[in-house]
Each structure stands twice: as structure tokens, then as C-alpha cells.
Amino acid sequence: MDGPVVLAGDEGYDEERSGFELTVTHHPAVIVGVTRAADVVEAVRWAADRGLPVAVQATGHGASVPADDAVLLNTRRLDGxxxxxxxxxxxxxxxxxxxxxxxxxxxxxxxxxxxxxxxxxxxxxxxxxxxxxxxxxxxxxxxxxxxxxxxxxxxxxxxxxxxxxxxxxxxxxxxxxxxxxxxxxxxxxxxVERIYGGRLFLDGEHLRAALDTWTGWTATLDDETSTSFFMTQFPQDDTLPESLNGRYVLQIRLAYVGTDLEVGRRRFAELRDALPPAFQDTLAVLPYRESGSVHGDPPSPVPSQSRTVRLARPDAGLLDVLVERAGSGSVFGVEVRLLGGALDRAAPVPGAARRPRGAVLNVYVASLVPEPAEAPAIAAAQQAFLDALAPWSVPGAELNFLAGVNTGVHLTRDAYLPEDYERLRQLKARWDPQNRFCFNPNIPPADS
CATH class of the missing domain: 3.30.465.10 (Uridine Diphospho-n-acetylenolpyruvylglucosamine Reductase; domain 3)
Structure with a gap:
């Protein structure tokens, strides 16, 4: 191996096994810092000879279950x-x-x-x-x-x-x-070279009125416009900007990716004019390299717990649930993304990520878990919220929103169309009959 091979207790072990999701801690038997495809081949063969499972980590954003007693391949050096x-x-x-x-x-x-x-x-x-x-x-x-x-x-x-x-x-x-x-x-x-987008920040007291407006506005959109919103209670923390410190905030995210950015500017102005006043507005023409500012996701590792569900078209009852269950004082933040457009059309070459039809919104519920002892109460609160959303939920899930303790076999199964899931189990039986690649949203081999 050109890269490091590290055992527990060796210098660098903690650095090599750590990732973005801090609630999942790996305790692998050995870590291999692969630098080329040939290293991956040798590591997989070495693990197979010893009957060991194999895990893979690049950034660790989607860590699902701890890779204990496994061969963990750190791929961050495969950077071409x-x-x-x-x-x-x-x-x-x-x-x-x-x-x-x-x-x-x-x-x-x-x-x-x-x-x-x-x-x-x-x-x-x-x-x-x-x-x-x-x-x-x-x-x-x-x-x-x-x-x-x-x-x-x-x-x-x-x-x-x-x-x-x-x-x-x-x-x-x-x-x-x-x-x-x-x-x-x-x-x-x-x-695409540039997009028009950014965020509108609204005070939580305007939450219901803003969601009513956003919901009606989304019904008019073309495929080149994407939008989501994020509602959360910010903690009392002097490191936060004064405008967010201790405040319940609704962020509306907007991005227009068409060729005529003036179309996006006009469309978003219509929404902004119909909304309650925003206390911060970051809408601007952006080079695509700044597209991450539209959502402003946290770049540093965090201990978190999350759930996800897909919903049919919103109505007044759904908005009531969002405000009542996820409003001021909630222990979780809620992101809602608009789906539709090309997501509802057949792919050029079909693949296993095909989702069941009928979803208009994707909901992602996330909480910080500063202490492990708080995890059960947080999980119960998130589950109660998802139970309240059940009348609007539809089958399927975005796999990239499944992580941590909420990545079970049944959740993975429900992310697929039934016929696709059974086909995947047959392929798993052919290509990985021992389920050596199991530290993921796992799909067990057929007949296992």
C-alpha cells in the first residue's frame, strides 16, 4: 500500500476513522488509506481472506452504522x-x-x-x-x-x-x-456559469403567513427554479450573528438555473413582495462555485440525529402541523425541499435510485445531539413529528438523507419501488453474497 495502514492504538487512528457525523464512531480492526484503485483491490481481497467486512469513508457525511471490527477504507486520498x-x-x-x-x-x-x-x-x-x-x-x-x-x-x-x-x-x-x-x-x-439565488430570512412570528405564500407560489414554477425552506430555533449563543441569536427563523432558499437570470430575478421578486418582510435578503447573481451559499449548510462536523419523509402536495392541514409541531421552541429543525420537474420524468438510463411517484416535497428533520443521553428524547420528538405528517406521506425516501441510527433495513427497503428492491437483493446475492459491504443503508442478499 502506498497510503497508511493503521491499527487501533497507532498514531493517526482517530484521525483516519473520524468523519462528519459525530454520533457514529467507527472502531475498525484496520484502516487503509487507499491512494489508487489497486489499493482497494488488495484491501478487499485481504479482508475476504480473513472473513472481515469492509467499510468505506470519504467525508463521513452519510455514516450509518459503526464500522466495528471491519476493514475501513479511507478514500480521501483518491482525489483525482x-x-x-x-x-x-x-x-x-x-x-x-x-x-x-x-x-x-x-x-x-x-x-x-x-x-x-x-x-x-x-x-x-x-x-x-x-x-x-x-x-x-x-x-x-x-x-x-x-x-x-x-x-x-x-x-x-x-x-x-x-x-x-x-x-x-x-x-x-x-x-x-x-x-x-x-x-x-x-x-x-x-x-451553466452563473445562477440567481440566495436566502430570505424571516422572523418566526410570520411563519404561517410565509408558508401559505410560499406554497401557493411554488405551484406556478418551471423546472429551472428550485426552492426549499428551513425552519429552526437558534440557540442563545454569542458566537452567532446578532440577528439569529436566540431567534426562531424561517429561511427560504431560492435558485434559478436557467440561461436568462432576469427571469429568476423577476420570479423571486414576486415572491419577496408577497411575503412578510425579510430581515435579511442575500439574493444575487452567483458564480456556480458559490452555489453552496444558497443553503448555507454547516461545514464543520456535528453530532446530529435526523429523519426524512416525502410528502404529497401541501394543504392547510399540513401547514398547521408544520407550525404547531416544528415552530418556536422545537428541538429539531425542519427542511422542506420542492421536488417535481425532471425528478418526475423517466431517466435516460434507468437505475436503482428510481423513486416512487407522487411526492411533491422532501422533508428532512435534524437535531443536534450535544450529549448521548439526550438522543432518546430527541428521537421520540422526531418520531412524533413524523407520525403527525403521516396523512400526507408517500412511499420512498432519498437515500442521502438517511444517516446515523435511523438507517435500518426497513427504511432502506421502503426507499425503493418493491420490484427494484427485489432486483437489488438478487444482484446483491450475485455480487456480494456474504454481505461484506454492509456498513451502509444495507440491502441483504436474496435468501439471506
Whole structure:
């Protein structure tokens, strides 16, 4: 191995095993800092010879279960990015974050279908579907994978395309690491240089009126407009800006990705004029490299607990639940993203990340967990909120929003269409019959 091989007690063990999600702590038998695809091959073969499971971590944003007594492959050193401006594609290695892909593509007037946070791993994001600012215009990130290199549980490195391994190409795109370890993938890029977007910050006292306005406005949108809102109680903390310290705040996020940014400016002005007054407005023309400012996701590791659910079109009853259950004083924040557009259309090349139809909104509920003893009460509060949303919930889930203790086999199963889930179990039985790749939203092999 060119990179480090680290055991418990060795210098660097804690650094190599740590990730973004601090409520999941790995205790692997050995950590391998892979630097090339051949290292992944050797590590998988070594683990198979000893009957050990294998886990993978780049940034650790989507950590699900602790990789205890496993071989943990840290892929952050697999950091190559190459852009083919003629083909309009980028080839991305497993440890690369979206911000590096954006920087490499931007000089060519191209951008990837990255997520709301540019500091997450590009490959893992794509393998889980990939919902971002341009998804209503172009679909999920996995829709635009051209090829990938994957190490399967038998220790073989395979170059996979729709032509040479159609079943594996179908299954890897959306199975979140269940069928192999992707060392690199090639994705299509899109000709976008700038977007119009940002956030409107409203005081919580205007919550219901603002949600009524936002809901009616979203019914008029085209596919090039994306929007979400985030409602949360900020703590009393002198490190926060004075405008947020101890305040309940509604953030409305907006992004227009069409060619004529004036269309976006006019559309968002219509919304702003209809809303209660915002105490902060960041709407502006942005180079795509600043697209992360639209959501402003926290870049530092945090201990958190989250849940997710998809909902049908909102009505007055749903808005009542949001205000009553997630309003001022709530122990969790709630993000609601508008779906639809290209997300409801068939993908150019079908994949396992296909979601059941009928969802208009994706809801993500998240809480900070400063002390482990607080986790049960937080979990109970989140579950009560999801129970209240049940009349509007529809099947399916975004895999990239499943993390931590809320990543069970039943939640993973329900994220897929039933026929797709059974097909994935058959593929798992073929490509990973021992379920060696199990530290993920796990899909057990058929007949296991």
C-alpha cells in the first residue's frame, strides 16, 4: 500500500476513522488509506481472506452504522479530477468533494449536478441519487453517470457501462455502496456559469403567513427554479450573528438555473413582495462555485440525529402541523425541499435510485445531539413529528438523507419501488453474497 495502514492504538487512528457525523464512531480492526484503485483491490481481497467486512469513508457525511471490527477504507486520498470539455464530462475519484469538481469544470463554462453542500463527497452523493439545486431541471446526479470503475466483493476491478455490465450499471447507481466500492465515475456536465439565488430570512412570528405564500407560489414554477425552506430555533449563543441569536427563523432558499437570470430575478421578486418582510435578503447573481451559499449548510462536523419523509402536495392541514409541531421552541429543525420537474420524468438510463411517484416535497428533520443521553428524547420528538405528517406521506425516501441510527433495513427497503428492491437483493446475492459491504443503508442478499 502506498497510503497508511493503521491499527487501533497507532498514531493517526482517530484521525483516519473520524468523519462528519459525530454520533457514529467507527472502531475498525484496520484502516487503509487507499491512494489508487489497486489499493482497494488488495484491501478487499485481504479482508475476504480473513472473513472481515469492509467499510468505506470519504467525508463521513452519510455514516450509518459503526464500522466495528471491519476493514475501513479511507478514500480521501483518491482525489483525482479530470474534465473533458469536448465530451462535457468529468471523471471523479472516490475521495473528491464537489467543490473540486466545480473548480475544475468552471473554466470550461460547465458545472456538475452537485448537491446543496459543496464539501460532501461527489461519488457517494451520486451513488445515493443526488438531489441538488439543478435536480428539477435535470434530474438526480445518478441519471447522468456515463461509466464507473468498481471493485466488487471478489476483489476484481471492473469498468462498468450500460453496455458491458447493464445489470451492475443499473444497480450501483442508487444502491449506495451495496454492490461494490466505486473508485471513480464519469458524469455529464452542464453549461451553466452563473445562477440567481440566495436566502430570505424571516422572523418566526410570520411563519404561517410565509408558508401559505410560499406554497401557493411554488405551484406556478418551471423546472429551472428550485426552492426549499428551513425552519429552526437558534440557540442563545454569542458566537452567532446578532440577528439569529436566540431567534426562531424561517429561511427560504431560492435558485434559478436557467440561461436568462432576469427571469429568476423577476420570479423571486414576486415572491419577496408577497411575503412578510425579510430581515435579511442575500439574493444575487452567483458564480456556480458559490452555489453552496444558497443553503448555507454547516461545514464543520456535528453530532446530529435526523429523519426524512416525502410528502404529497401541501394543504392547510399540513401547514398547521408544520407550525404547531416544528415552530418556536422545537428541538429539531425542519427542511422542506420542492421536488417535481425532471425528478418526475423517466431517466435516460434507468437505475436503482428510481423513486416512487407522487411526492411533491422532501422533508428532512435534524437535531443536534450535544450529549448521548439526550438522543432518546430527541428521537421520540422526531418520531412524533413524523407520525403527525403521516396523512400526507408517500412511499420512498432519498437515500442521502438517511444517516446515523435511523438507517435500518426497513427504511432502506421502503426507499425503493418493491420490484427494484427485489432486483437489488438478487444482484446483491450475485455480487456480494456474504454481505461484506454492509456498513451502509444495507440491502441483504436474496435468501439471506
Amino acid at each position: 479530477v479530470s474534465v473533458d470539455p469536448v465530451a462535457g464530462t468529468a471523471t471523479i475519484e472516490a475521495g473528491v468533494r464537489w467543490e473540486r469538481v466545480i473548480a475544475a469544470a468552471e473554466p470550461h463554462g460547465l458545472v456538475p449536478l452537485s448537491g446543496s453542500a459543496p464539501f460532501v463527497g461527489a461519488v457517494s452523493f451520486t451513488l445515493g441519487g443526488g438531489l441538488g439545486l439543478m435536480s428539477r431541471a435535470h434530474g438526480l446526479a445518478w441519471d447522468h453517470v456515463v461509466a464507473f470503475d468498481v471493485v466488487t466483493a471478489d476483489g476484481q476491478l471492473r469498468h462498468v457501462t450500460p453496455d458491458n455490465e447493464p445489470d451492475l450499471f443499473w444497480g450501483v447507481r442508487g444502491s449506495k455502496g451495496n454492490l461494490g466500492i466505486v473508485t471513480s465515475l464519469t458524469v455529464r456536465l452542464f453549461p
